[in-house]
Amino acid sequence: MSSSKATYSHLTKSGANPGGGSAGGRNMNTNRDYSINLSVQQVLSLWVQGTTLQHFTEMWYWVFLWCLFSSLFVHGAVGLLMLVMLQRHRRGRVITLVLVSVGFLASLAGGVITSAAVAGVYRVAGKDMAPLQALVFGVGQTTLSVIISFSRILATL
Secondary structure, eight states: HHHHHHHEEEEEEOOOOOEEEOOOSOTTOOEEEEEEEEEEHHHTOOOTTTSEEEESHHHHHHHHHHHHHHHHHHHHHHHHHHHHTTTTTHHHHHHHEEEEHHHHHHHHHHHHHHHHHEEEEEEETTTOOOHHHHHHHHHHHHHHHHHHHHHGGGGGG
């Protein structure tokens, strides 16, 4: 095992594949090395060793990080806009800080739950996830959050 591989991934030994997964007709008693890609650098560069995400932890982490970074981008842009628009207000900076932080924490909590749901569905179905799919799911969660926030759907409930 090279030292660069050890710095970018966490290695686990696993025998039988409990979720069915992509084991197919392989012998369930053989021990294999599975590399779990949990590096932020790998996520942002869309690089993964096996070209697919196979474990629940990998899928959840990749989808969650894309949701986190897209949410940070949206909340950062909105926070900057609020600072510019409320610059003459006496408590504009405090209002901006409170609203952006509460909005980000709410989307963060929602991102944790929905990313786990997406990864759970993929894992139970025995499917592997491509890194680009993780990007689409993560950014899609933020996009849906923005659409629901700006629409009047919640007001009708």
